[in-house]
Amino acid sequence: MPPSKANTSAAPRHDVKVITALRRFAISISVLNIAGYTFLGFEQPWLWPFVAVLTAYVVEIGLEMVSARSDGRAPRFAGGGLKGMVEFLFPAHITGLAVNMLTYVNDRVWVLVFGVIVAVGTKWVLRAPLKGRMRHFMNPSNFGITVILLLFPWASIAPPYHFTEYLYGPADWVLPAIILVLGTMLNAKLTGRMWLIGAWLVGFVVQAVVRGLVTGTSIPAALGMMTGVAFVLFTNYMVTDPGTSPSKRSSQIAFGAGVAAMYGVLTGLGIAYGIFFATALVCLIRGGYLWGLHFLAKQRAAADLQAAAAPVEPSPVQPVGQVAAVAASGAVAAPAPAVVGAGAVTAAPTGDPCQDGTCFHGKCASLRAAAQEKKMAVPE
Secondary structure (H helix, E strand, O other): OOOOHHHOOOOOOOOOOHHHHHHHHHHHHHHHHHHHHOOOOOOOOOOHHHHHHHHHHHHHHHHHHHHHHHHHOOOOOOOOOOHHHHHHHHHHHHHHHHHHHHEEEOOOHHHHHHHHOOOOHHHOOOOEEEEEEEEOOHHHHHEEEEEEHHHHOOOOOOOOHHHHOOOOHHHHHHHHHHHHHHHHHHHHHOOHHHHHHHHHHHHHHHHHHHHHHHOOOHHHHHHHHHHOOOHHHHHHHHOOOOOOOOHHHHHHHHHHHHHHHHHHHHHHHOOOHHHHHHHHHHHHHHOOOOOOHHHHHHHHHHHHHHHHHOOOOOOOOHHHHHHHHHHHHOOOOOOOOOOOOOOOOOOOOOOOOHHHHHOOOOOHHHHHHHHHHHHHHHHO
C-alpha cells in the first residue's frame, strides 16, 4: 500500500550546531586513526577500522529503516541526497572507529563486530523521554566497549602506549596538546560541555586525593593518568557526547562529577577499566531519572485532569424551619436580591466599568455602597 501524506515526514534531525560538531568529531577521529596506523603505533590490524565502520553503517541504516517503518515516517537519511546520508552516518562512523580504537580483542574480529553492533543498537533500545520525544541516554561507544569487557574477560582496552609508541622527545607532548586544544575548542564552541569537562576534571583530582588518603593509593600515580593521550581523548570525545550528556549547567556538573565519583569508587574496589564502567553506570542512572520525571509528570497531569473534571456540588438549601429559628433569635439576615418585575427594563451596559458598576476603584465602590444603603433606607 503506498504511503499516505500523513506518514511520509521524516523524524526530527539534529540542528546545524550539532551536525557541525558531529562532522568535526568524525573528521578528528578519522585523522587520528590514519595517523595511528601510519606512525603512532596502533596495534589492531589495519583492516579492522574498515570492518568496524562498515558494520556500524549497516546496523545504523537497518535499524533506522525498521524504526521509520514502525513509526510510519520516512527514514532520516531519505530526501537529503548524498549529503543527508553522510550526515546521518556521522554517529555510526564515530562509534565504529572509537570501539575499534579503544579495545584490543587479539585476532578475534567477531568480538569487535559484536561490540559495534551492541554500541549502535543501544540507541534504539536504551531510550528515555526527553523534551517531548524519545532519546537514547546510553553513550554508544562506551557501552559497546563495556559489554565487550564484561562478556569477554580475556579482552582489554587498547594499551595506552600505542597512541605514542613511535613518538620521542617533544612529540610525546605535542600530540596530547593538539588533541587537547582541538577538543577544547570543539566543546567550547559547539557542544557547550565545558561545565561537564570542568566538573569531571575537578572530580577526578578529588577522587585521586581521597583514594590516597583512605586506601593509601599513590596520589601522584593516580593523577598521572591525566597526562595520557587516552585520558585526553576520553575527556574531550567520550564523556562529552552531546547526545547522551545533559546540556543544563547544573546537570552537566552533576554528570561530570558523578562519573568521577563512580570511577573513584570502582577503582577503590579494585575493579579494572573503571572509567568505562563508571560512564555506563552514570548514563544508566540518568536514564532512570528521566523516566522518573516522565512518570511523575504523567501522574501530575492525570491528577489535574481528574480535578478539573470533578462535578461541582450545589450548595445545600436551608430548610424553612432553620430560617424561622434564625429570625426568632434576632439575627439579621442578608437582604434577598430584588426580583425584577416582568415590566421592568434592565439598563443596558454602557461599556464604562465605572458607570456599569463593574470597576474595582475604591472611590466608586464607596459611592455604590452609599447609594445602596440610601436605597434600602427609603420605605417602599
